[in-house]
Amino acid sequence: MKLTAKGQATRQRIIEGAASYLRGDGAASVTLDDIRAITGTSKGQIFHYFPDGKEELFLAVARFEAGRVLSDQQPHLSALTSWAAWERWRDSVVARYRAQGRNCPLGVLMGQLNTTPGAHEVIGTLLDRWQSELREGVAEMQEAGLVRSTVDADRASAALIAGIQGGVQVLRSTGSVTHLEAALDLVIDYLRG
Amino acid sequence: MKLTAKGQATRQRIIEGAASYLRGDGAASVTLDDIRAITGTSKGQIFHYFPDGKEELFLAVARFEAGRVLSDQQPHLSALTSWAAWERWRDSVVARYRAQGRNCPLGVLMGQLNTTPGAHEVIGTLLDRWQSELREGVAEMQEAGLVRSTVDADRASAALIAGIQGGVQVLRSTGSVTHLEAALDLVIDYLRG
DNA sequence: CGTTTTCTGGACCGGCGGGTCCACTGTGGT
DNA sequence: ACCACAGTGGACCCGCCGGTCCAGAAAACG
Numbered sequence: 001m002k003l004t005a006k007g008q009a010t011r012q013r014i015i016e017g018a019a020s021y022l023r024g025d026g027a028a029s030v031t032l033d034d035i036r037a038i039t040g041t042s043k044g045q046i047f048h049y050f051p052d053g054k055e056e057l058f059l060a061v062a063r064f065e066a067g068r069v070l071s072d073q074q075p076h077l078s079a080l081t082s083w084a085a086w087e088r089w090r091d092s093v094v095a096r097y098r099a100q101g102r103n104c105p106l107g108v109l110m111g112q113l114n115t116t117p118g119a120h121e122v123i124g125t126l127l128d129r130w131q132s133e134l135r136e137g138v139a140e141m142q143e144a145g146l147v148r149s150t151v152d153a154d155r156a157s158a159a160l161i162a163g164i165q166g167g168v169q170v171l172r173s174t175g176s177v178t179h180l181e182a183a184l185d186l187v188i189d190y191l192r193g
Numbered sequence: 194m195k196l197t198a199k200g201q202a203t204r205q206r207i208i209e210g211a212a213s214y215l216r217g218d219g220a221a222s223v224t225l226d227d228i229r230a231i232t233g234t235s236k237g238q239i240f241h242y243f244p245d246g247k248e249e250l251f252l253a254v255a256r257f258e259a260g261r262v263l264s265d266q267q268p269h270l271s272a273l274t275s276w277a278a279w280e281r282w283r284d285s286v287v288a289r290y291r292a293q294g295r296n297c298p299l300g301v302l303m304g305q306l307n308t309t310p311g312a313h314e315v316i317g318t319l320l321d322r323w324q325s326e327l328r329e330g331v332a333e334m335q336e337a338g339l340v341r342s343t344v345d346a347d348r349a350s351a352a353l354i355a356g357i358q359g360g361v362q363v364l365r366s367t368g369s370v371t372h373l374e375a376a377l378d379l380v381i382d383y384l385r386g
Numbered sequence: 387c388g389t390t391t392t393c394t395g396g397a398c399c400g401g402c403g404g405g406t407c408c409a410c411t412g413t414g415g416t
Numbered sequence: 417a418c419c420a421c422a423g424t425g426g427a428c429c430c431g432c433c434g435g436t437c438c439a440g441a442a443a444a445c446g
Contacts, residue, residue: 004413004422028307031403042425043405049423053405102308110366111304114221115295123366158375159356166359166376173303173316182351183359190383197392197443224433235395240435242393247434 001051011049014039018061019068022105030112032057059118062109066126069106070133072096077130080137083146083192089137090184097168098177107172127165131157138191147191160187194244204242207232211254212261215298223305225250252311255302259319262299263326265289270323273330276339276385282330283377290361291370300365320358324350331384340384353380 003011017039021027032046032054050057070077073096076089106123113119134157141147160183167180196204210232214220225239225247243250263270266289269282299316306312327350334340353376360373 002422006413007422010423032405033403044407044424044426047405054403111307114304120366127363127367155375155379158372159379162357162359162363162372162376163352163355164359165362166355166357169358169362170320170355173313174320179351179355179358182348183355186348186352186383187379190379195392199443200393203393225435226433236435237394237396237437 003049007049010041010045014041014046014049014057015060015064018057019064019105022061022065022108023100023103025103027103027105027108030108055113055116055118058109058113059116059122062106062113062119062122065105065109066122069126070129077133077137080134081140081144086137086141086188086191090188093164093184094177094181097171097180100171102172102175104168104172107168127161131161134160141191148193151191156187156191160184163187196242200242203234203238207234207239207242207250208253208257211250212257212298215254215258215301216293216296218296220296220298220301223301248306248309248311251302251306252309252315255299255306255312255315258298258302259315262319263322270326270330273327274333274337279330279334279381279384283381286357286377287370287374290364290373293364295365295368297361297365300361320354324354327353334384341386344384349380349384353377356380 014035018030018035021034021038022030032043035041035057036043036046046057047053050060073089073092076085076092080086080089110119110123135153138147138151138153138156142149142151142153163183163186164180167177167183170179171177207228211223211228214227214231215223225236228234228250229236229239239250240246243253266282266285269278269285273279273282303312303316328346331340331344331346331349335342335344335346356376356379357373360370360376363372364370
């Protein structure tokens, strides 16, 4: 499908409008009609830019949001070379999710995209990238002699990912970030030895 | 509402039938008609036993499943008094979720019950109970001198809960239990000092 | 027994929401 | 200027699904 500049802009407007809607309150479930209203478009346009309909659109939004998850942690995530940097990263993660509160755009999206292969792929890619940045950070700390070399960087980064995911999940049901903080702090303490 | 013995039995059949259906494959979303077919009942019965319809029924199923989550960890969960006991508990959790695989009944249920207060309450209660058993276990280990007293039992149990939740979430998207294992093992290592 | 209450089956309804269609309006290229 | 094709609006369709209703079977109760 050929897209002119105008077309590109509209397509992007749909994706970002949907994303920003999901970031707001009261977005337990989303319909194409919601998105149409919010983005000031029409059914025709939605199916013009996303011929496969809901799934294709929602996947695009999910990819967009997944990108934000990582970029919101920058520049800290890519430079975990000192304890101070780790702390800054930890704080940025907590701040981001505290601000997000109970509304988890990706969570809602995953709930709607009922376990389609594409949905798994988006989440899988996100977690992979995320974890390898963390693993890299741990490895660098080890090379600098700041983390004992007996620590398994793979396992530690996996535990961080799990802790964050779980912390966010708890945040979604209880509205509290204490679990997220506990998980992050405990793993960092573990790395400190 | 008065329920005869027969009525009780039917009601329970509906709940357990729905639960067992959710435990199986291909249950990305569930409709009342699915449940009707599976449990060999009729619309009339469903609304007879669950006058508030879908939400009431699904909450009942969620409570049932939440109970299973804890009872599946027994007797280990309530007797975390030695490192061997902790290992047995860890193994039982991993085994349970490995067997469950990608199908997370509670996860699906939460996806359908769109953030109703009742849903949060069920999850909140489950996590509270779970975490206090763990905190109790950590405290007992400290009293026995097996865990250093500087460890914050509250934080450690919160981190465990987060790690488990996140591990299960990763399992749901990737099909792998490595994150769950990493989180559990790292926290237990941390407790060991 | 009879009667009252519970239990069961299933036809039916209404609206919600994804998806289709088509006519109309730009816009870019030659 | 024209034409082909991208972009836009919105009416319309239809299957799904939660929920209603009622009639009849079956218990419980006196």
